[in-house]
Amino acid sequence: MYNTASQQNVINYPYKPNTILKVVAGPGSGKTQTLLMKIKKMIQNDELLPHQILILSLTNKAIDNIVSNLSKLSDDSNGIDNRLISLLNIHTVHSLANKIVEYNEGAVDIIEDNGWRGLLKLIPGKATGDGFFINNNNNTKMNPRTLERLIQNFKNGKYINHNKKMGEILRELTEILNTSKVYTNDDLIIKASKYLQKNQYPLIHNDIKLVLIDEYQDLYPLLTPFIRSLMMNQDNTPNDKQLIIFGDINQSIYEFLGNNKQVIDELVNMPGYTTDIIHLEDNFRSSKEIVEYSRLCKPFKNATLDKKTHDYHNKPESGTLY
Incomplete structure (x- = not known):
């Protein structure tokens, strides 16, 4: 070859x-x-x-x-x-x-789409109807993906919202997940990083x-x-x-x-x-x-391109290592 x-x-x-x-x-x-x-x-x-x-x-x-x-x-x-x-x-x-x-912890459960839909049903009021608005401007409706992002931001201390009721709901839902030992995919990454930093996975x-x-x-x-x-x-x-x-x-x-x-x-x-x-x-x-x-199209006109790609139908040019 x-x-x-x-x-x-x-x-x-x-x-x-x-x-x-x-x-x-x-x-x-x-x-x-x-x-x-x-x-x-x-x-x-x-x-x-x-x-x-x-x-x-x-x-x-x-x-x-x-x-x-x-x-x-x-x-x-x-x-x-x-x-x-x-x-x-x-x-x-x-x-x-x-x-x-x-x-390090034994078997864990990972929340999938159906789990997020189940959590969404626990939110009172408009959650099961037209959607729960997550900010005071009433322009962002709640859905499973939005809920996942909000809970992850809440866990990481990045949740910023003037809707006090929404903050209380996120706190309660986070407690449910923690008590049930149910993790998000982001939780897995964060936890695994900490275990690796402490050298708690010998294979690596x-x-x-x-x-x-x-x-x-x-x-x-x-x-x-x-x-x-x-x-x-x-x-x-x-x-x-x-x-x-x-x-x-x-x-x-x-x-x-x-x-x-x-x-x-x-x-x-x-x-x-x-x-x-x-x-x-x-x-x-x-x-x-x-x-x-x-090459005339984006993103090939952008400065982020590392190097032009040569056409293999012409004679191959020698590789560049630097």
Whole structure:
């Protein structure tokens, strides 16, 4: 299987503790193949054992794609044995957070959409009719997603509202959740971060040597302490791991959850780590004309673009590592 020069730069990037590699990979750049070949090379060359590798992404779809392609890779004559693949630690961020919390607290319940609808019914008055207005301007109606956001803000001390009745309701609902030991997904992230900071999940601190994050553009600010706690000791020194992140900030779809660029900037500048950037410079998916036209559109005209994507239908240019 042919790899371009920039892909090969990623694949050959050596494992070294306390280093970070940021791989800028736009649409059609061969990111998935590069990620898989990187994992394959590290295992087959005995750079790392499978159980020392942690692969994370935010969505089930991204994780399923990685698992599916790893399975296909095992079918190749020079692929990875299925037994070795099964030893890799592959999780969504939230499923890993759940494992960490359950390791320390035992089984926990996570509130889903039906649970939020049930809580909504506990709110008196207009909640079961036209909707409970959550501010004095009567322009924001209550719904399950709004209730989830309000309760999380209330728990984090970020709830600001002049509606005294709404504040009392949120306090009562929060007490119900706490008493029942029912957590939100955000609760899991916050709790797991604290357990990691106290070194209360041995797998991460004793076994994992490489943390690989796919689709880094999906990360949002609440996740920053969680990822930092994977990579840092309690005294804010690096804990001898390597972090590799794949993605493209221009494909971010979770901007409503916070500034993704801020998250990435904080991660690649963690104290004690040195960071390199490699751009996957080629486009396997689109013609030269489409690539050129796309550069005239947002966000490709914005200054946030790390580097132009080269058209693979022309001769590949050598990869850039800096």
